[in-house]
Amino acid sequence: MPNILVGEVKAGSKIIKDVITPLGGTLFTKGKILLPRDLDILQAFLIGQVEIEGDQGEASSDGAKTTAKQASPKAGAIINESMLAKTNSPLHDEYDKMLTLIKNSYRSVTAASLPIFELRSQLETLIGYLKDYHVLKFTPRTLKYEDYNYHNAVLSALTSYKIAQWCGYPQKDWMQIAFAGLLHDIGNAKVDSSLLQKPESLNNSEIEEVRRHTTYGYQLLRNVTAINEGVRLAALQHHEKIDGSGYPLKLDGSQIHFYAKVVAVADIFHAMTLERAYRRAQSPYLVLEQILTESFGKLDPVIVQTFIQKSTDLFNGTRIKLSDGRHGEIIFTDRANPTRPMVKIEETIVNLMLERELYIQEIIA
Structure with a gap:
């Protein structure tokens, strides 16, 4: 015709x-x-x-x-x-159990060995509900900024597992990469909590002490069984950068374990989208754009591109809230610009690729 x-x-x-x-x-x-x-x-x-x-x-x-x-x-x-967006799902139940367990582990790790088999059992149970976990949509039941480290640990475990799947890493590594996400900041248990919660800028000596959490973490995990060396190296290397500008050892991309490269992306995403003592939670879509910028010379570009493409792969009709407070729904996503879809608000279509001052603040359902 x-x-x-x-x-x-x-x-x-x-x-x-x-x-x-x-x-x-x-x-x-x-x-x-x-x-x-x-x-x-x-x-x-x-x-x-x-x-x-x-x-x-x-x-x-x-x-x-x-x-x-x-x-x-x-x-x-x-x-x-929409049902999954609520906080009465089995995923939330198991998340809360994992959160309590990792919180207790942080508090006791300097005096006693990690309850690694209990952690593994609960992590496996939590991973069993991974199909219900969407990186951009999931919100814990309760969020207190003083619990940031524990939420970051559990969320990084879930997201790292997802990234490992999306990137096509061998299945034998998936659970270990989840462990790497769960334990990457365990060294913070040896850092003065007042520094971690300090709302003001840190001075140079305080920055150096906080940065030692990477070596503290490796030391705490060095003799732990049921995890492999990649998990230990992720604790040590997750702040290293591809161009050698990271810490603690200024390694370049070829020297950084791929567990650490995965965890680095998950950690940055959740660090920026969770409430902190010194910073409000940011829009997940804005954070993805910042991570994309950060990927040039800093993060593994393949992992970053895969993470952004997969996490923004939402069906048309997904309901959202824009940064100006208006509610609408995604009607089209250009895969070349996945963080800036077209949004329908009542009878108006907003093209976020053109209206750069706007962004998606929240996914509602």
Whole structure:
């Protein structure tokens, strides 16, 4: 059938040729059934015409049935995601148990050995609910800035496990990488807590003491069984940088264990999105953009790119809150700019790639 003007296309129509944006990206692929919101997307991208299967009147009638079938699972998914956003899930139950266990471990590690087998058992139970964990969506039940280290540990464990999967590392390393995330900051147990909670800037000697948590961590883990050397090196090396500008040993990229490279990304993300004594929690989308900037010469670029692409892989219709307080839903994500999707707010479409002063503050469901 000849091309149809976008203004004349009806919901339920089936596209028979890929729709390409003016910049050369694929907006919709051949075979897609157009939903009502898709018509807004076509207009927002200034698409003039599309090729539609068969007579449009018939296509709309038949397509409406198909659309209903397709929309139903998506609607169900929205309900499920919304339920997961609440804090009454088994994932939250096991998270809280892990949080209590790691908190007790921090408090006792300088006087007694780590309860490593208990930690492993609870970590395995928690990982069992990983399918319900979304890096950008998950929020613990209670967040107190004085518990930052413990939340960072558990969240870094979950995120490091995810990254290991996404990057295609051998399965035998997944649990050990989760351990690396869980224990990477264990050396903070030997650092004066007043320095870790200090709201003012640290002086040079205080900075040096805080930085020693990396060597303290390696020392505390040196004789612990049930973890491998990669876990110990992650505690030592997670603040090293690819260009050799990190600490404590100023190693370059080839000298840094890949566990430490994974944990570094997870640690930075959660450090910036959790409330701290000296800083408010930041938008996860802004943090991803900062991590992307940081990746040039600092973090492993493959791990960073994979983390950003996978964590922002949300379905259209995901409800969000913008930085100006308005609520809307994601209607299209350009994979070349995954942190700046198009958002529909009532009858207005906001293109975050163009409106750079705005950003997604929070994912609601």
